[in-house]
Amino acid sequence: MTPVRLSHFTASSCLGCGRTATLTALRQHRGGLAPCRFETVDDLETQIGAVPQVDAVALPTPLAEYECRNNRLALLGLQQDDFSAAVEDAIARYGPRRVGILIGTSTAGILQTEQAYRRRDPNTGALPDDLVYQTTHNTYSVAAFIRCYFRLAGPAMVVSTACSSSAKVFASAARMLAAGVIDAAIVGGVDSLCLTTLYGFNSLELLSAEPCRPFDVDRKGLCIGEAAAFVLLERPGSSLDADTVLLLGAGESSDAYHMSAPHPDGLGAQMAMAAALRSAGLQSTDIDYINLHGTATPSNDAAEGKAVAALFGDRTPCSSVKGATGHTLGAAGGLEAVISALALQDGFLPGGINTRHLDPAIPIHYLTANSNIVPSRVMSNSFGFGGTNCSLVFGRSG
Amino acid sequence: MASTTTLRGWIDGIGVLGPGLNTWAQAQPILAGAVVYQPQPVLVPAAAVLPPPERRRVGLAAKVALAVAQEAIANARQDAAALAAVFSSSGADCDNCDAICQVLASEDRHISPTRFHNSVHNVAAGYWSIASGAMTPATALCAYDGSFGAGLLEALTQVVVDGVGTLLVTYEVPYPEPLHAKRPLPSAFGLALVLMPQPGPHSLAHIQVDLVEAPADRVTLAQLEALRCRIPSARGLPLLQVLAEGRGARVILEYLDPLNLAVDVLPCR
Numbered sequence: 001m002t003p004v005r006l007s008h009f010t011a012s013s014c015l016g017c018g019r020t021a022t023l024t025a026l027r028q029h030r031g032g033l034a035p036c037r038f039e040t041v042d043d044l045e046t047q048i049g050a051v052p053q054v055d056a057v058a059l060p061t062p063l064a065e066y067e068c069r070n071n072r073l074a075l076l077g078l079q080q081d082d083f084s085a086a087v088e089d090a091i092a093r094y095g096p097r098r099v100g101i102l103i104g105t106s107t108a109g110i111l112q113t114e115q116a117y118r119r120r121d122p123n124t125g126a127l128p129d130d131l132v133y134q135t136t137h138n139t140y141s142v143a144a145f146i147r148c149y150f151r152l153a154g155p156a157m158v159v160s161t162a163c164s165s166s167a168k169v170f171a172s173a174a175r176m177l178a179a180g181v182i183d184a185a186i187v188g189g190v191d192s193l194c195l196t197t198l199y200g201f202n203s204l205e206l207l208s209a210e211p212c213r214p215f216d217v218d219r220k221g222l223c224i225g226e227a228a229a230f231v232l233l234e235r236p237g238s239s240l241d242a243d244t245v246l247l248l249g250a251g252e253s254s255d256a257y258h259m260s261a262p263h264p265d266g267l268g269a270q271m272a273m274a275a276a277l278r279s280a281g282l283q284s285t286d287i288d289y290i291n292l293h294g295t296a297t298p299s300n301d302a303a304e305g306k307a308v309a310a311l312f313g314d315r316t317p318c319s320s321v322k323g324a325t326g327h328t329l330g331a332a333g334g335l336e337a338v339i340s341a342l343a344l345q346d347g348f349l350p351g352g353i354n355t356r357h358l359d360p361a362i363p364i365h366y367l368t369a370n371s372n373i374v375p376s377r378v379m380s381n382s383f384g385f386g387g388t389n390c391s392l393v394f395g396r397s398g
Numbered sequence: 399m400a401s402t403t404t405l406r407g408w409i410d411g412i413g414v415l416g417p418g419l420n421t422w423a424q425a426q427p428i429l430a431g432a433v434v435y436q437p438q439p440v441l442v443p444a445a446a447v448l449p450p451p452e453r454r455r456v457g458l459a460a461k462v463a464l465a466v467a468q469e470a471i472a473n474a475r476q477d478a479a480a481l482a483a484v485f486s487s488s489g490a491d492c493d494n495c496d497a498i499c500q501v502l503a504s505e506d507r508h509i510s511p512t513r514f515h516n517s518v519h520n521v522a523a524g525y526w527s528i529a530s531g532a533m534t535p536a537t538a539l540c541a542y543d544g545s546f547g548a549g550l551l552e553a554l555t556q557v558v559v560d561g562v563g564t565l566l567v568t569y570e571v572p573y574p575e576p577l578h579a580k581r582p583l584p585s586a587f588g589l590a591l592v593l594m595p596q597p598g599p600h601s602l603a604h605i606q607v608d609l610v611e612a613p614a615d616r617v618t619l620a621q622l623e624a625l626r627c628r629i630p631s632a633r634g635l636p637l638l639q640v641l642a643e644g645r646g647a648r649v650i651l652e653y654l655d656p657l658n659l660a661v662d663v664l665p666c667r
Contacts, residue, residue, distance in 0.1 A: 043507070097609075097657065106518065110495075113577070117503035125576050133580035138488065139519050139540035153656050155609070157548040158540045160490075160519030168537055175555040179403045181609070195502045200514030252535030254483075254527035259452070260515040268533060385515050386524025388536065 001279045003246040004174050005236045006394070007184075008086035010077060011338040013227035013325045014049030018080035023342050026350045029370055031324030033211040033223050038193050039111075046207040049225025049326030050193060051076070066145040068109030068136035070192040074145060077190065077228025086232050087150055090184040100182035101156040102173045103143045104166025104189040106330030108158070109136035111194040142190045154182055160330065162384030163293070165189060166229065167333025170392055171250035173233050188230035189334030197224055197329060204260060212296035212327075214320035214352050215305065215366050217359040222295040225326025229334035231341075242398025245341040248377065249280025255387025261299055262383060266307030269293075269381065272389035273311055276379060280393040284312045287393070288375035289349045291336050293383045294320020295327050304381065305362030312364070319367040323354035333382035333390065340378045340394050347374040405608070407557040407564075408601040408666070411474025411592035413466035414638060416440060416625060417585045421469055428619075429635075429642035435619055440586045447529040455512045456525055458586065459491040463522035463569040464529060466588035471530075474592035475600050476563060478530035481592065482556050483565045485523045486539040486549025488630045489581065491516050492573040499577075522569065534562075546589070546633040547653030550661075553593050554607055563594045568631035587629045589638070601666045603641055610660040614652035637661055 014032030015025035166189025173185035208221040255268035520538035541548035553566040
C-alpha cells in the first residue's frame with residue numbers, strides 16, 4: 001500500500017487521558033484495572049478498565065441529543081493533546097467535504113437502551129420518551145457525533161467488526177485516501193462500558209476475576225476496558241521528520257471457523273499478519289516488535305501464539321498491553337495503534353504486565369518488562385468475534 | 399495532492415430480498431415495469447448453506463444477508479472464497495438486541511453465549527465466512543440511513559485500490575417492540591452486488607461512482623419508493639431499477655447529507 005502519515009494522535013483509557021498519561025503509565029509498567037463497580041453491576045467478580053473522567057464530561061448544548069457514555073468518552077478523547085485543533089487545521093486545508101470519519105466501535109451507546117428497558121411503561125411496555133435511538137444506541141452514532149462536532153460534510157462510517165473494528169478503519173481510510181475520495185481521515189476507536197459486553201463475556205466464562213494475565217500459563221480470561229483513541233491520517237507529503245509515524249501496511253482476513261472461538265491454529269491471524277507484511281513490502285525479520293491482540297483468554301493467546309511463532313519464530317519481541325488497559329473491544333485496535341506509535345516515537349518496547357509465568361507451550365519472545373530497544377517498525381494485531389482479523393504495520397519515517 | 403482514481407467496477411451479480419421481491423430474477427421485470435408488483439411478506443429462506451450447529455444459532459438478520467449474498471454469487475458465477483466482502487447494515491440483528499436488553503433489565507441477567515455472539519454488528523459477515531469458507535477480508539459497516547451508500551463506497555474502494563472482486567451485502571430486519579417505535583423499519587430487506595475490477599463474461603453493467611450534492615432519485619413504483627424511504631438497504635433500489643431496465647443512466651443514491659452518490663450505469667449487453 002501507499003504509506004499514510006499519522007499527522008496527529010491521542011488516546012484516553014484507564015491509563016489516563018492523553019499521550020503523556022498513557023506513555024507515563026507504560027514507561028512505569030503499571031496498569032489501570034480495578035474491581036468492577038460499574039453501573040448496577042454487583043454480581044460479576046471481575047476487574048475493569050474504566051475511564052472515570054467520562055462521568056464529568058458534558059456535551060455542548062447543540063449536541064445534547066448525542067448524550068450517552070460513548071459520545072462523552074469520544075469528546076473526552078477529542079479534547080486531549082490538541083487533537084481537535086489538528087482536525088480543524090486539516091479542515092481548513094482540505095475543506096469539510098474532504099475530511100472523512102472512520103471510527104470503530106462494538107457497542108456504541110447501547111447502554112442508553114439497556115437502562116431504558118428498565119424504565120419501560122408498565123402498561124404498554126413502551127420505552128421512555130427521553131431515549132433517542134439514532135444518536136446514542138445506533139452503531140453509527142459516534143461517527144455522526146464527530147461529524148456534527150466538527151461540522152464536517154464528507155464521507156463517514158463506523159466499522160463494527162467486534163474487537164478488530166478500530167484496526168480495520170486504518171485499512172479502509174488508507175484505501176479512501178489512495179482512491180482520492182478524501183484528503184484526510186479522522187480514524188480511531190471509541191468503545192465504552194455497557195452491560196451487554198460485561199454479561200456477555202461472563203456468559204462465555206471469559207471474564208478474569210484478577211487483572212488479566214496475557215500469555216501466562218494460568219491466564220483465566222480477559223478484563224473489559226473502555227477507551228477513545230484518535231488518529232489523523234493524511235498522505236505523507238514531501239517533507240517528513242524522522243519522528244513521523246507512518247502506516248506502512250494493513251492485512252485483513254477471516255477465520256471462517258466459529259462465531260466466538262478463534263481458529264485453533266490461528267490460521268486467520270497468520271493470514272492477516274502475512275498480508276500486512278506483503279502490504280508493507282516487508283519480511284517478518286523487518287518487524288522489531290509485535291503488539292499482540294493478547295486478550296488473556298486461553299484460546300486467543302494459544303491461537304495467536306501459534307500464528308506468531310509460525311511467521312516470526314521466537315525472534316521478534318512481542319507483548320500485549322491488555323494487562324494494563326483491559327480489552328477495550330471496538331477501541332482496542334485504535335488504542336494499540338496509538339501505543340505502537342508512542343513506542344516508535346519514544347523509542348522503547350512496552351512489556352506486558354501481570355504475566356508471572358509465561359505459558360511454556362507458546363514459543364514466542366514475550367516481553368514481561370519494558371525494553372530499551374528502539375523500534376523502527378512494529379506490527380499491531382486485532383482479532384474479533386465472527387473470526388475477523390486485522391494486522392497493521394507502523395514505522396518511523398527515518 | 400489528491401490522486402484522481404475513478405471509483406468504478408463491473409456488477410457481475412445481484413441478489414435481492416424484500417416484500418414481494420423474492421429474487422433478482424423475479425424482481426427484475428417488476429422493477430422494469432413489465433410485471434405488476436404484489437406486496438407479500440418477506441419469505442426468508444433457511445440458511446441451508448451453514449453447518450448444522452450454526453444453522454440452529456443464526457438469526458433472521460444473518461439469514462437475509464446470507465440469502466442475498468448467495469444469490470448474487472450464484473448469478474455472478476463467482477467463487478465466494480475468492481471475493482472480499484462488505485456487509486453494511488444500520489441495525490444488524492435487531493431481534494437479538496431486543497432479547498438481550500430484556501434479559502439485562504430482568505432480575506437474572508444471564509444472557510446466552512449464542513445471544514452474545516449474535517449481538518456483534520459483524521454477525522452476518524461471521525456466518526457468511528463460515529458458510530462460504532471465505533478466509534478473505536470481510537468488514538461490517540454502519541452509517542444509519544446512509545448504510546447502503548457507505549457500503550457501496552467501501553466496496554468500490556476495495557475493487558479499485560486492492561484490485562479484488564468484492565461482495566457488497568446490505569440488509570436490515572425490523573426491531574420488535576418496544577424498539578420498533580424508536581426505529582420503525584417496516585420490513586426485512588436485503589440487497590447484494592458482486593463488484594469486479596475487470597469485465598467478465600457475466601458482467602451486467604459497468605458503474606462509476608462520484609460524490610455529489612444532488613437530490614436522491616426515487617423509485618417509480620410508489621410501494622417500492624415507500625420501502626426506499628424507510629429501509630436503509632432499500633436506498634439502493636433506484637440503482638436496481640436502472641439495472642432492471644437495462645439502460646444506461648445516471649442514478650443518484652442517498653448517502654450522508656449533503657453528499658449523495660451519483661452512479662453512472664452502462665449496461666454490458
